[in-house]
Amino acid sequence: MKIPLSWIQDYVNVKDVPVQELRKRLDLAGLEVDSITAIGYPEAELPWDPEKIITAEVIAVRPHPDADRLVLADVNYGGAAPEIVVTGAPSLYEYRGSSDLHLKVAFAWEGAELYDGHVQGWTKRRLKKTEIRGIASRAMVGSEKELGLAEEQTDIIYLPGDTPVGVPLVEILGDYILDFDIKGPFGHLQSVFGIAREIAALLNRPLSPQPLHAAARLGLAATGEPGFVSLEIQDPDLCPRYTAMMIRDLAIGVSPLWMQLRLRRAGMRSINNIVDITNYVMLELGQPLHAFDYADLRALPGEETPAIIVRRAREGEQMQTLDGEVRTCDEEMLLITDGGGPVAIGGVMGGLDSEVAPETRNVLLEAASFNFINIRRTSQTLKLFTESAGRFGKRVDSELALAAAARAAELMAALAGGTVDVVAGDLYPGKPEPVILTYSPDRADRILGVVIPRDEQKRILAALDFRSEATNAGSGWQIAVPSYRLDVTRPVDLVEEVARVWGYDHFPHTLIDEPVPPLRRNLQLEGEDRIRDILIRLGLDEVITYSLIDPADEDRLNPNPGQALDLPGEPVALRNYLSLERSLLRRTLLPGALRTAWSNLRFQESIAIFEIGHIYYRVGNPKPEQAETGIAEPRRLLMLLSGPRQDRWQEPTDRRPVDYFDLKGIVEALLRNLGLETASQWTRVSHPAYHPGRSGAVEIAGRALGVIGEIHPLVREVFDLPAQPVVVLDWDLDLLLALAQEAGRQKKAQNISIYAPVHEDLALVVAEATPALAVQRAIIEAGYPLVIQALLFDIYRGPQAGEGKKSLAFALTYQSPSKSLDERDIEKLRQRIVKQLARKLNAVLRSA
């Protein structure tokens, strides 16, 4: 919301307050100023040199002796003799041959910096002395474009007749435009006057109520039956007040410069004097107004007087709005209708048929009050966002309606030559009860934590128009809330008013002086963080990808349409989305990881990442009473590796691409860290997204953690990844952490043996299908507790092993906790191992 400071000056004196100081005060009090744009002042884009750009008066216009299109203007700039200016301004040309003129203009001396009026955009130029057809010219008369007031080159500026001559132009037309960013539903701050009222309270200065008193100046009387219109409100719940005024014999034309400038500086375009006045008063007081061409308003059948009936629309009822669109209404929308049908969507937009036009003579001016929620609903449903709807949607004081109508009528009389009917129509079925709040200064102290002197609190409340009623019973004060403070409904709202004007900068800083609430651990977060710390130590980078994915990505994970992709629950999609690529809540972290791999492998040769995040799927209907959404949000752990195993270096390094075993090594380290290494079961399974021969499922304690393996080459292709293995782990993190917690609870320290270990290699021939892990675990089990390690160091397939067999060589470490092992002990142990493995796995000791 843009507000020119010069306009605020009409109601409260701020001339002596530096604008940055004012901004600071406003910011601190909650009226945030987003930016300040200076016009003419030194901080402006185009500062107006106060010596060289001044006000002046054209007193005569003479023909140029040597040029038909040019004239010589005699300009009184306050000096001893008039300055002769050669000009081609068309409107001055009209005065050719006249003297005794008093045309107030903007006058610039040579050396002044102005915009070039004859080129598109903003090009600065310095005014030089010129000679035009034999006549020297040292100065010029400026246009709006040249001064930076309008985008298009127009005529020269004519200042009001009472403008003094010879004063710096910046004093007359200079300004600061304050752009406010006011958050929240504060109708009372949606106007110049409203802001001025705040400033007056903040600076403790008087406020001129002049614009609110037009009704008294007009001698206005209000009645339900004003004669010129027959009024009816059928739905007072949506329209608590409707006022109408009649202004006759208007001359539609152009608004005066000052009004045009104010509208423009407030961000609105000038249309014609009548529309401009309704906009002007809306900006000034915050009350949206609507002007109907009286000639277009129809009477009810059999009646003479035009009618205005305010009612809900009928389902599907249509009307053509000012913007030319045909709008279809529903039964909750409020229409302003006349004897013949809809003439406006109440508070949102007027109808095309009754629009003010150049030939309009008589105007019926509407100032009404509407239910703000309903206005917002209508506006959002019709996607019709107007200045009027925006303001009504932030709540407008119903007490303001008639005062604003009178203010506009007064301006129409003054600026468009109209006469105002001194009887106004006013139906006010929803007049609100006055709001009286009990304010307890003690309670304010309790909430704020600081004692603000009582008389200071009283002064602040009074300055903000909160009147203290005489009946101050007990410790509470009875406070009457002004009608325009629709946001103040509770005593705590008054506490805020006192605090913000007193200033939070005066508040001491304290810390909570209460016992700490019962402490709890957040095991979920602790678990997550433990995994994160382990994985970054193992060289993986953490990523956080988008929860919203492309629905097609689920299909992209499934290259063989015959196979079912096993994703949990029902998918959760958005009803409204920015793009289809971000329209589905992920049920798997995999697409996000593959896309991250794709985008990074364009810039670097390898990637090692993990993500800890939620997936989302529907498990039932929402149960609001139980605070349940019906959406499951379990946590997953995903890891992805791809690219060369080692970086290049000055000596040869291992440049083979990472594969399943690189990832498995990381997983084993993770499981070891979590105390789960010995419990895991690895089985080969086929999952559509993975290489069928190089992927597996992992279980611990009979519970499935998820998949680990190489991504299926077809999936890799669909995601546009380079032709190198991409290995991925996709696990249930909640389960992993639960298992880790359980393992942690049972963890006991192991004694460290002081006796020397004995090392021995053992090669066993088993069937090709026998998993190495089974052999290794069988050795450990058979030799328990003396075999403390069995490290597979060689796999041999060939004639010495036999057809369909393989030989697995293990480096065993034997160690006893209680004695030194001798040759006999070792021999016994070896025999036990070989015997048990023969029984369990048909293993045969390979002869050395």
Added chain:
Amino acid sequence: MSIFDELEGIHAEALQALETAASSAALDAWYTQYLGRKGAVTLQTRSIGKLSQEERPEFGKRINEIKQQLEAAYAAQSQALKAAELEAALMSDTIDITLPGRPVNPGHLHLTTQTLRQIYDIFGRMGFEVYEAPDVELETYNFDLLNIPDYHPARDMWDTFWIDQKQPAPDGRLLLRTHTSPGQMRVMRERYPEPIRVILPGKCYRYEQITARSEHQFYQVEGLAVGKHITMTDLIGTLTQFVNLFYGPGHKMRVRSSYFPFTEPSIEVDMDCILCGGAGCRVCKYTGWLEIAGAGMVHPVVLKNGGYDPDEWSGFAFGPGVERPAMMKYGISDIRLFYGNDLRFAQQF
């Protein structure tokens, strides 16, 4: 020349010769020459027979002294020589120490995780524990119970992603949470009548065009304290601690009045602009101040909806953001870098 003089002469000569023995070989030769079985000093012992009985003990004592001295000098010289030889050998085996080391690639925590951890740590010291709430939220929890009714202008502050529901129930409409504040309601309803001090982190979502300044997905973290005597000055003091610990000491702060539907009074806390030091720049909109957190005293309606009687309880809430503090701290100008996951960005932290 007496035998004594002869002995002293050999002694002096040996010491002098030792000084010139500059290699192991020379040193060995020296040893043989003087202290070996047929060395000059050893041979002197044989001269003892030429001496009188009275002179013999004195000569024997002296010759032993000289032997010991020469042995010690030899040992010292031998050690110095070895050290010098080792040094020479090492010097011939030099590397270019400026060559890069064998690459080790530790992983990196996401900047969001790092920032959240810092925030948890700071508030954890003040007794705040972390409480998490779901991403998909009931409309009532995200809005209505937080004093933001349907169509209310306050709702304009959040553009919302709505969930497509097969059977839409009017009181069970679902959305992606637009802020972490629904967690306030959840924790209050769960913990009543305990006092509360929690930090609520999480992903939030807004139906907004994606630009360098705004993302459709981002993290928020907010704090909530509910107790019997919690005050606005406590809130300001708590946030001052945060600024000191997160941004470092010496920052100026200011507190402005603001508006949030779920707090009353509401404030905004600013810190002197990191980029311009308070002089005014584009980032701080030429005010010299940057917003640190929106905050306020928990609105009585919200306390009541959470089960806490506002006449008896009070509370404060604050939301310092997650990406924005990190952006300010590290001068990051584009929020899209956070969840775009370009590792060239991530690996800087």
